[in-house]
Ligand SMILES: Nc1ncnc2c1ncn2[C@@H]1O[C@H](COP(=O)(O)O)[C@@H](OP(=O)(O)O)[C@H]1O
């Protein structure tokens with residue numbers, strides 16, 4: 001059996017079940033299913049439920065593994081949280097083999113409070129990445145990664161609304177990306193698209209301009225001689241799009257100087273791109289450091305490209321963003 005085969009199988013099961021939760025809610029979300037967090041970002045019944053599902057499944061197989069999860073149960077507690085809690089509980093129990101009660105639900109969500117760090121095993125979970133895309137009926141994903149001593153070893157990205165082929169999006173949607181340990185019997189190997197000059201590239205960026213500067217990305221594209229329109233997608237679907245050759249570059253350019261990227265927003269996508277042959281750094285050309293806690297404290301922004309053009313892209317990013 002290959003290394004971490006059980007972890008890989010458990011992670012796939014967890015992400016598939018959580019993706020099912022998201023799909024159930026995707027078409028039918030109402031305003032009362034959404035709350036606004038302290039940082040003013042939205043979170044829905046599906047985010048809470050997907051985190052409860054993944055954490056429950058991880059706990060069944062690996063009770064000693066800590067989890068760095070995005071969500072916490074505060075707004076589901078007490079009388080004020082009852083309506084939301086009831087919705088999350090019934091949704092969660094539609095995909096679990098053994099149903100949870102109220103208390104178990106809250107405990108499962110809050111098992112994601114681990115502070116992270118550089119030693120030992122930990123999982124990181126983004127129950128819905130791209131919640132804003134989810135609310136708009138566009139792209140989102142469930143992202144899960146196993147980090148050991150600061151390195152990402154296993155990652156699974158469930159992308160329920162991602163077209164299998166962008167050229168014919170109406171035919172089939174829903175993709176699961178898994179790294180590492182490709183199994184040729186039931187899986188399709190993906191690769192970055194080959195490219196030797198950045199001027200021929202397509203680049204990806206966030207839909208939300210407060211998450212990544214569209215203006216600076218356009219300046220970088222112009223410096224590189226890129227003429228194709230950007231592929232704007234919410235969530236880590238951008239990593240998946242680059243890994244399977246829909247695009248060649250993913251730029252995430254800081255809008256706020258004090259913003260620290262979360263490890264759950266990147267660890268799952270990171271390994272999918274790395275295994276497909278890509279290079280991932282920050283705007284300073286530093287490798288991503290997943291060992292410093294819940295955020296990528298030592299990094300600013302994200303630059304993902306094919307190895308052949310990474311140097312050209314980093315030069316342009318630094319000219320525009322760092323004025324170097
Ligand atoms: N100022 C900011 N800069 C960069 N990313 C931000 C941000 N504010 C929020 N985000 C993150 O952007 C993620 C979505 O990324 P994208 O724009 O690529 O779809 C959000 O994940 P969630 O949707 O899981 O909350 C959130 O963690």
Ligand SMILES: [Mg+2]
Pocket residue numbers: 041042043070131
């Ligand atoms: Mg969020």
Ligand SMILES: [Mg+2]
Pocket residue numbers: 126128129130264265
């Ligand atoms: Mg996220």
Ligand SMILES: [Mg+2]
Pocket residue numbers: 047070126127128129130131
């Ligand atoms: Mg999220």
